[in-house]
Every structure is written in structure tokens, then in C-alpha cells.
Amino acid sequence: MTIRIGSGSAWWGDRISPAKDNADRGQLNYLCFETMAEATISTAQVRKRKDPTFPGYDTWLDDRMKAVLPGCIKNKTKIISNQGWINPNGAAERIVYWLRTMGVRGIKVAAINGSLITQDVLNLTDTILETGEQTQLLENRIVSAEVYQGAEPVVQALRNGAQIVVTGRIADPSIFAAPMMFEYGWGMGEFMQLGFANGIGHLMECGAQVTGGYFADPGFKDVPRPWDLGFPIAEIQDDGTAIITKLEGTGGIVNAMTIKEQLLYEVHDPYNYITPDVVVDFSTTKIKEIAENRVMVSGITGKPRTPTLKVSIGCEEGFIGEDMFFYAGEGALKRARLAEIILRERFKIVGLEAEELRIDYLGLNAIHGDMTPEIKYEPYEIAVRVAARTATREEAMKVGREVDGMAVSGVGMTGKRVPHQDRTREIIGVWSSLVDRNKISPSIKLYES
Amino acid sequence: MLIKLVQLAHCRSGDKGNTSNISVIAYHTEFYAPIKNQLSADEFKKFYSGVIKGNVTRYSLDELQMLNFVCEGALGGGVSRSLCLDNYGKSLSSRILSFKIEIDDNLEKLLQ
Numbered sequence: 001m002t003i004r005i006g007s008g009s010a011w012w013g014d015r016i017s018p019a020k021d022n023a024d025r026g027q028l029n030y031l032c033f034e035t036m037a038e039a040t041i042s043t044a045q046v047r048k049r050k051d052p053t054f055p056g057y058d059t060w061l062d063d064r065m066k067a068v069l070p071g072c073i074k075n076k077t078k079i080i081s082n083q084g085w086i087n088p089n090g091a092a093e094r095i096v097y098w099l100r101t102m103g104v105r106g107i108k109v110a111a112i113n114g115s116l117i118t119q120d121v122l123n124l125t126d127t128i129l130e131t132g133e134q135t136q137l138l139e140n141r142i143v144s145a146e147v148y149q150g151a152e153p154v155v156q157a158l159r160n161g162a163q164i165v166v167t168g169r170i171a172d173p174s175i176f177a178a179p180m181m182f183e184y185g186w187g188m189g190e191f192m193q194l195g196f197a198n199g200i201g202h203l204m205e206c207g208a209q210v211t212g213g214y215f216a217d218p219g220f221k222d223v224p225r226p227w228d229l230g231f232p233i234a235e236i237q238d239d240g241t242a243i244i245t246k247l248e249g250t251g252g253i254v255n256a257m258t259i260k261e262q263l264l265y266e267v268h269d270p271y272n273y274i275t276p277d278v279v280v281d282f283s284t285t286k287i288k289e290i291a292e293n294r295v296m297v298s299g300i301t302g303k304p305r306t307p308t309l310k311v312s313i314g315c316e317e318g319f320i321g322e323d324m325f326f327y328a329g330e331g332a333l334k335r336a337r338l339a340e341i342i343l344r345e346r347f348k349i350v351g352l353e354a355e356e357l358r359i360d361y362l363g364l365n366a367i368h369g370d371m372t373p374e375i376k377y378e379p380y381e382i383a384v385r386v387a388a389r390t391a392t393r394e395e396a397m398k399v400g401r402e403v404d405g406m407a408v409s410g411v412g413m414t415g416k417r418v419p420h421q422d423r424t425r426e427i428i429g430v431w432s433s434l435v436d437r438n439k440i441s442p443s444i445k446l447y448e449s
Numbered sequence: 450m451l452i453k454l455v456q457l458a459h460c461r462s463g464d465k466g467n468t469s470n471i472s473v474i475a476y477h478t479e480f481y482a483p484i485k486n487q488l489s490a491d492e493f494k495k496f497y498s499g500v501i502k503g504n505v506t507r508y509s510l511d512e513l514q515m516l517n518f519v520c521e522g523a524l525g526g527g528v529s530r531s532l533c534l535d536n537y538g539k540s541l542s543s544r545i546l547s548f549k550i551e552i553d554d555n556l557e558k559l560l561q
Contacts, residue, residue, distance in 0.1 A: 261472060264470065264515065270508055388532070389532060429529055432466065
């Protein structure tokens with residue numbers, strides 16, 4: 001028996017047509033969606049506070065479901081998705097709405113709740129992992145706190161007959177591990193199998209990053225038709241081997257190099273990659289190219305899971321104001337440097353109170369900052385980019401206001417954008433902590449179309 | 450001969466909070482030992498001077514011929530707080546490709 005699991009997205013803003021391709025042509029047993037970054041939940045909470053009509057789930061939910069539901073229904077492909085964000089029930093109801101609109105009845109859709117612990121987080125947690133300080137210090141600034149759930153509630157929902165499972169915060173690899181555990185009956189004690197399942201889940205969770213995305217480096221690592229990358233498909237065997245591949249006719253590449261790059265992506269200790277389900281050990285992974293765009297992965301193992309679950313705590317941490325303006329041609333860099341002097345003086349005059357102020361020359365040192373090697377030529381064009389982190393939005397707005405002043409009161413030949421965009425944004429800082437897994441109780445709500 | 454890492458290995462960076470991890474993956478088995486011997490955590494941190502503010506820990510996966518450098522304090526206080534345009538540090542890995550490694554002359558034919 002082989003189960004085929006396809007990727008439908010790797011983040012909120014991901015492309016939708018490769019998901020549809022996988023749904024239509026992938027002959028999939030499961031299509032899995034990962035739509036969250038670290039700050040997604042907190043950002044959704046902030047938006048919900050400002051706009052009570054915001055439903056609180058993936059803002060692309062309608063587009064994604066309209067694209068994949070017809071193929072998934074036709075091919076009997078189950079869907080597992082973390083598009084529920086802060087409202088898994090709402091997302092499930094919306095999916096039921098689309099199923100009924102398409103005339104499809106009798107499909108069970110499960111919502112997994114229990115990840116949000118904003119109210120209780122200070123009682124349930126102790127130490128901020130990044131700083132060693134008490135989580136109590138974050139009091140009054142907390143926007144959201146969520147536990148990274150594991151595969152167990154998803155497996156339970158599948159056992160309850162769900163064909164579509166939508167969750168809030170869940171560890172990304174668990175989204176893919178759950179169907180393997182359900183289909184092969186792997187229990188929580190079988191940590192070798194769970195290590196494999198979560199290891200493969202880790203390879204799949206970033207979608208096209210294993211099929212040639214975030215990879216091309218012309219002349220060194222070339223990617224065929226990089227404008228049309230297929231999302232990955234994993235063919236899973238119950239003996240702990242998987243083949244990572246993609247649809248025929250799509251662009252991109254799956255080879256040992258793409259697998260290796262993704263294997264360590266966002267991994268710290270590859271001997272101990274902690275997930276809610278298991279501690280994955282990647283050190284004995286075997287990677288073998290068996291045909292074009294087909295790579296066999298085996299040998300990933302696991303160790304018993306930890307007694308704790310990770311918690312993300314999103315906090316209000318002030319604002320960032322930023323803007324940029326431009327120079328080109330003869331003497332561009334000299335004018336940019338004069339502009340910086342003017343700006344720094346202006347910020348003194350208007351009393352900008354910034355926790356940090358950064359003025360970069362985009363095209364010279366804006367990306368690699370202080371480690372940029374010395375440039376021995378004059379750049380033909382350059383952008384001056386200004387950013388400041390401040391306690392209040394009013395302070396952050398001073399950045400844009402002073403850049404506005406550079407239009408008629410600045411340096412000669414300054415190119416400037418009309419300030420059409422919002423030049424301030426709120427910072428949601430994300431901190432981590434641990435919670436006793438026994439104190440967390442996920443719940444499942446089952447809907448039917 | 451002294452060769453830039455770009456011809457010997459490929460890399461990818463990932464983010465978690467204020468920590469960036471940067472993998473260095475040898476194109477050929479023969480390149481792995483000289484890279485591992487010459488690119489220590491200390492050398493790595495020196496090459497990112499001014500950007501990596503914290504500790505660098507190196508993990509080796511010898512069977513897969515790859516190294517993982519875990520760089521604390523490399524993301525300007527964290528993805529959401531950072532004032533860097535590339536706040537996720539997605540482009541950070543490219544810096545190490547300029548690092549020079551001494552390799553045996555007879556490996557020249559394997560260079561990428």
C-alpha cells in the first residue's frame with residue numbers, strides 16, 4: 001500500500017494553481033495546506049479587534065477551496081489544513097458552505113480547537129525560551145498565545161470519519177504526519193515511525209521549497225521552467241520509505257540537493273528536531289535519486305516526544321516607520337550620503353524617539369549590513385531606506401513625514417515616491433515558551449455538508 | 450588551491466525568532482572534509498561579523514555531507530522587530546559562499 005500526500009500551500013500567500021493541479025491530477029489520498037507563519041495568529045487577533053467582521057481564518061480560504069474542492073471530491077482526496085487560524089469552526093462552516101454550493105452533500109468536515117490559550121498562558125507557562133525571563137513580564141502586552149498541537153487530534157478526526165480537517169495552530173510537520181499515522185495505525189509509542197512521518201512532513205511543509213523553489217542560483221543550481229513550479233507529492237510506504245516527487249509537466253526539480261536543503265531548513269539540531277509528536281533524528285537519512293524528479297528518502301528515525309508543547313506568545317511591541325527615496329547617475333552616492341546627514345539632523349530637530357534607527361543604502365549595504373565587503377566602484381543608482389522602531393505610532397510616523405520633507409527641501413535630483421502606502425506598521429513580537437502537554441485539551445467539532 | 454565555497458557547496462537559510470540557521474551542503478563527497486576542517490563555527494561567525502551578534506553552533510551530518518550553522522542573534526532582534534529589509538534573513542546564506550577553502554589541486558575537475 002502506498003499513500004499519496006500532496007502539498008497545497010506552504011504559507012498564506014502561496015500560489016493557488018499548483019494546489020489545484022495536485023488536486024486535479026495528483027491522484028492524491030491527501031492534500032495538505034500549511035498557511036501560517038509565526039506571527040499569523042497574532043496578526044489575525046489584531047485585525048479581529050479592529051474589524052469585528054473579519055472571520056479569523058485564512059483570507060484565501062475561499063479561493064483555495066474553490067480551486068481544489070472539485071478535484072478532491074472527484075478523486076476522494078481528503079484535505080488537512082491549518083487555515084482555521086483563530087476560528088477553525090468558522091473555516092469549517094465556510095468549507096461546508098462551498099461544498100453545498102457545489103452540490104456536494106454528506107462530506108464530513110472537522111474543526112480542531114483548543115490551540116488558543118491566550119487567557120491562561122501566564123498560568124500555564126513559566127519561562128520565555130529566548131530570554132530566560134518570566135513570561136509574567138509580558139503581561140498587558142499579550143495579543144495571542146497558541147499551543148503548537150500535534151497530529152493526535154487530526155488522527156482522531158479522521159477516525160471519526162472526517163474527509164476534511166481544519167485546524168488552528170498545529171506543528172507544520174504534524175499536518176502531513178497525521179494521515180500516515182491514521183492510514184498505517186501508527187500510535188504515539190511508535191516513535192521510529194513517527195520520526196519518519198514527521199521528517200517527511202518537514203520536507204513537505206514548505207511546498208515548492210523541495211521542488212526547486214528558493215533554490216535556483218544561475219550557473220550553479222539551475223531549475224527547469226522556474227515560473228511554473230509544481231508542489232511536492234510524497235508517496236509513503238509503511239516501511240519508512242517515501243518518494244518525493246511532483247506532477248509530470250510542471251516546472252521545477254526534485255533531486256538530492258533540493259531534499260538536502262529542505263531537510264535542514266529552519267532546523268537547529270538535526271539529531272533532535274522537536275515536534276509535538278516525536279523528536280526527529282535526521283542524522284541517518286538516506287537520500288537516493290531513483291528517476292528524474294523522484295527521490296527516495298528513508299532512514300529518518302525518532303525518539304520519544306517531550307512532556308511539553310511549544311507555545312507562541314505574540315506581544316505588542318511598538319511600531320516601525322519606514323520609507324525610501326532614490327538617486328541615480330553621476331554623484332548618486334554623494335547625494336545619498338548628504339541626504340542621510342540631513343535626515344539625521346531633522347530627526348534631532350523633531351525629537352524622534354526611536355529604540356533603533358537604521359539608514360541603509362539599498363544597492364550597497366541594505367541587505368547584508370555591516371558584513372558587506374567594501375565596494376570599490378560607484379553604484380549608478382541607489383535607494384536610501386530609512387527605518388525606525390518606536391513605542392508609538394505617532395513617533396513612527398515621523399519617519400515618513402521627514403522623508404516627505406526631502407521632496408522640495410532635500411538634496412538635488414532626489415527621486416521620491418508619492419506617499420501612497422502606509423509607512424507605519426505595528427510590531428507583534430513573538431516569544432516562545434513551553435506548556436505541560438497534559439494541561440492542553442484539544443476538541444473536535446464535526447460538521448457535514 | 451584556494452577556492453570560493455560557491456564552487457564547493459550550496460546553502461539555505463531559515464529563521465526561528467532571532468536565530469538564523471544556515472546549511473552548507475557539499476556538492477561532492479570529496480569537498481566535505483576540507484569544508485568541515487576549515488569552516489569552524491568561529492570562522493563562520495567571523496565571516497558574518499557585525500550581523501551575527503550571538504553564539505554560532507555547528508552541527509555536522511557526515512553521511513549527508515552537510516553542516517548546519519545555528520546563528521543566534523542574527524535577525525536584528527527577531528523577524529517582526531528587525532529593521533532589516535530582509536527581516537527573515539533569507540539572503541543571509543549567500544554570504545558564506547564567498548568564504549575561501551583550500552582544496553587539493555586534483556579536485557579541480559569536480560568544481561561546480
